Amino acid sequence: MDTWTELLSREEPRIRKAFTGLNQTEKIAARAHLIKMTTESGWHPEQTRSAQIALDAIKDIP
DSSP: OOHHHHHTSSOHHHHHHHHHTSOHHHHHHHHHHHHHHHHSTTSOHHHHHHHHHHHHHHTTOO
């Protein structure tokens, strides 16, 4: 399983499973990167949309 493929899959169960499988340091890094993808210019609109869907799916996971 490629973690980023899962995180950007737009499928909540896959996103949540991939994210919960990360250790705390990896979760922090992944969340920061997803935020970067939704707030910085230069990302393809579909990448930005996938990142936002992922952030919404993991918002309640510490």
